[in-house]
Amino acid sequence: MNIYISEAAKRWFKEEVGLESGDKVRFFSKIYGSSKVQESHSLAFMVDADDDKSVASITEDGVTYYINEADLWFFDGHDLYIEYDEKLDEVAYDYKK
Structure with missing residues (x-):
């Protein structure tokens, strides 16, 4: 499993x-x-430094975005794409195999 984050989503965070x-x-x-x-x-999501059980992560601009082993089932084999929704002014998620 992989995590991808757009530039706009990084700015939002x-x-x-x-x-x-x-x-x-x-x-x-x-x-x-x-x-x-x-x-x-x-x-x-939450800001949480306890990434000891991380199974997927990406570090961008010094910030690590990750998923713990206990939540891997949720993704059902999909990668996580974190985008920014300009209309809602919030992050949006997409899932792709």
Whole structure:
């Protein structure tokens, strides 16, 4: 599994979340919502330095974006693409095999 993040999404994280070099962002499943890969589950994120059980990660501009082993099931063999939705002014996720 791979993680990809667009330049616009990186800017959003820095501006809206206040990320700085050395920070780590964990993506995880939440029970409510919906996604293209899991019905009744969606994706959330939090700033979390505990990436010891990371199974996928990417470091861009000094910030690490990662997924822990416990949440790998959510992606069902898909890669995670993190984009920026200009209309909603928030990050958006896409999943591709």
